[in-house]
Amino acid sequence: MGPLEIDASYEGYESELRDAVHEVARDVVRPAGREIDRMRPDEVRELDHDKGVYADAMDAMHEVVPRSAFLPEEFGGDGMSGREFHTVMEELGWGSSGIAMGFAVDIMPPLFATLSFDDELRESYVEPFLSGELDHQGCWGVTEPAHGSETLQAESLLKEGNEDIAPPQVTARKEGDGYVINGAKAPWVSAGPLATHCALHVDVDASEGSHGGLAVVPLDAEGAERGTAIDKMGQRDCPQGDVSFNEVRIPDRNMVLGPDALHPDTGYVSFDQILCVTSCGVAAVSTGLARAAFEEALAYAREREQGGTPIAEHQTVKKKLYDMFEKVETARAYSRRVCEHVWDRTLESFEFDASHRHAVAGQVYCKRTAFEVAHDAVQIHGGNGITRDYPIEKMFRDARVKLIEDGTLDVLALESAEGIIDEYSI
Structure with a gap:
């Protein structure tokens, strides 16, 4: 089952985890994804996080990977390792x-x-989440309508007098024993239309200078509103929409990372360390998508005959299949290693000094690989590859979306390049 594993240490629980998640991915997740992908926009907008096809897929995944798996043991979770995280997300991405x-x-x-x-x-939020008592679908609110490639909450960009950079659009002001949030995020919030809670990036008291903060906001709070799911080309099985806030009040404790969020032992959890964690997830999912596209092409090439032989025996197709295999294996090797590194430095040691340039490079490389492999897979399918009868058509659209999701390749590459130029030791 699955890819050939050449790492001799990858055995026992890890291989069992891979097989269990792969079974759910094959029998539940992929069929659910195809069903949602074929829904009309109004049907997608009616999806619910706690009932229906989307909820059924989530429940099936949580049967083999409980929510507690991802949180550190220090906070009541199971302390999943970086390699285990990669295994789960690769198979689900597949x-x-x-x-x-x-x-x-x-x-x-x-x-x-x-x-x-x-x-x-x-006690009030994390423990009910872990126990399953809390009705929950999370989302991550980052992108704003006026901010695309600009780096949000960068003081050097938002300094007084810089008229070229739009001001922050979601802000929080300190008021009494809490904060009041206003503004709206762009309609690219994954699972936003279904979410019950948002990890929200805000600017705290922006009038006094840009201080990036991160708040946990329950979306049933007065003044919070979820937008409807947008109609899009790919990854339609992950509904996306805006989230907006009108005088939404949260207690102090819900501003989990603010100007004063300095833990005495670990120091400030900077935005680039958050991006290290999210880059791991995107890289692993992209690796799974690339592998899925390769396997669809390989299976098709073995069966499809032209000139009296399977096209897998034709030299041009044979070479293309090799190139695809090489890309998938290198993407897995690199993204897995990055996951191990980031988990060690953030969610295990709590040092928060993971290599941002390596994590971002992993995301860029794996997203590019997913698109290139999906592109070649469509080509091997020929005319069949552009019909909805074959899974590769959806995979290609999904892979195209990846080139933009969580940051475009060029902008992410430039961001990583700054760290390379400034920090790489020769």
Whole structure:
């Protein structure tokens, strides 16, 4: 089952985990993804996080990978390792990259809540989440309508007098024993239309200078509103929409990372360390998508005959299949290693000094690989590859979306390049 594993240490529980998740990805996640992908826009907008096909897929995934798996043991979780995380997300990405992303963002609000090191927030939110008592679908609110490639909450860009950079559009002001949030995020919030809680990036008291903060916001709070799912080309099985806030009040403890969020032992959890964690997830899911496209092409090439032989025996196709295999294997090797590194430096040691340039490079490489492999897979399918009768048509659209999701390749590459130029030791 699955790819040939050449790492001799990859055995026992890890291989059992892979097989269990793969079974769910094959039998539940992929069929659910295809069903949602074929829905009309109005049907997608009626999806619910706690009933229906989307909820059934989430429940099936949580049967083999409980929500507690992703949180550190120090906070009541199971302390899943970086390699185990990669295994889970690769297999789910193989099944459906869209549903896999919905599964990934679900953990974002409670994960960030643990990083606040606040006992009261852990008791009121994280523990009910872990026990399953809390009705929950998480989302991650980052992108804003006026901010695309600009780096949000970068003081050097938002300094007074810089008229070229749009001001922050979601802000929080301190008021009494809490914060009041206003503004709206762009309609690219994954699982936003279904979400119950949001890990929200805000600017805190922006009038006094840009101070990036991150708040955990329950979306049933007065003044919070979820937008409807947008109609899009790919990853339609991960509904996306805007989330907006009109005088939404949260207690102090829900501003989990703010100007004063300095843990005495670990220091400030900077935005680039958050991106290290999210880059791991995107890289692993993209690896799974690339592998799925390769396997569809390989299976098709073995069966499809032209000139009296399977096209897998034709030299041009044979070479293309090799190139695809090489890309998938290198993407897995690199993204797995990055996951191990980031988990070690963030969710295991709590040092928060993971290599941002390596994590971003992993995301860029794996997203590019997914698209290139899906592109070649469509070519091997020929005319059949552009019909909805074959899974590769959806995979190609999903892979195209990956080139933009979580940051475009060029912008992410430039961001990583700055770290390389400044920090690479020769």
